[in-house]
Amino acid sequence: xxxxxxxxxxxxxxxxxxxxxxxxxxxxxxxxxxxxxxxxxxxxxxxxxxxxxxxxxxxxxxxxxxxxxxxxxxxxxxxxxxxxxxxxxxxxxxxxxxxxxxxxxxxxxxxxxxxxxxxxxxxxxxxxxxxxxxxxxxxxxxxxxxxxxxxxxxxxxxxxxxxxxxxxxxxxxxxxxxxxxxxxxxxxxxxxxxx
Numbered sequence: 001x002x003x004x005x006x007x008x009x010x011x012x013x014x015x016x017x018x019x020x021x022x023x024x025x026x027x028x029x030x031x032x033x034x035x036x037x038x039x040x041x042x043x044x045x046x047x048x049x050x051x052x053x054x055x056x057x058x059x060x061x062x063x064x065x066x067x068x069x070x071x072x073x074x075x076x077x078x079x080x081x082x083x084x085x086x087x088x089x090x091x092x093x094x095x096x097x098x099x100x101x102x103x104x105x106x107x108x109x110x111x112x113x114x115x116x117x118x119x120x121x122x123x124x125x126x127x128x129x130x131x132x133x134x135x136x137x138x139x140x141x142x143x144x145x146x147x148x149x150x151x152x153x154x155x156x157x158x159x160x161x162x163x164x165x166x167x168x169x170x171x172x173x174x175x176x177x178x179x180x181x182x183x184x185x186x187x188x189x190x191x192x193x194x195x
Contacts, residue, residue: 012044042077049084058091076115079108086129105130
């Protein structure tokens, strides 16, 4: 059995986790093992999850993120895993779950802000899944425009959005709402004209 365990799994100290995997998941893991950083348990999982999510293998990504939940990662490590978890959940169209994880990262943000900036040259990255995907879901899936405006204000006050970006995103949401209204009017007219 030991000979079947990939070297990187042993190096990262995640043999116990590996032994809980189904044969199918072990096959999936081997597909990504070359992209894995075995220098620590966290490095192993974050590099694996990123490779899986970027390959749009969202089902496996979700199960990997769930598997890390009992692991003793610090707040910043948990935040980074959650960012990938959000992408995987949106990819699986599990929107309620995605919003819940967005909210967890929103709560963690103040605690990890400095770590994020240190890792990104002193600024916040453009890609913050918990901010971007939350807006994507409440606008694009649920059409909750008022909540979206509220959240954009909140993000701006928290320093998550510049004033310029706030205005840009507000305008995008207004356009989306207007387009949806027009689509509804034309759809209604077309149905009416068939009679």
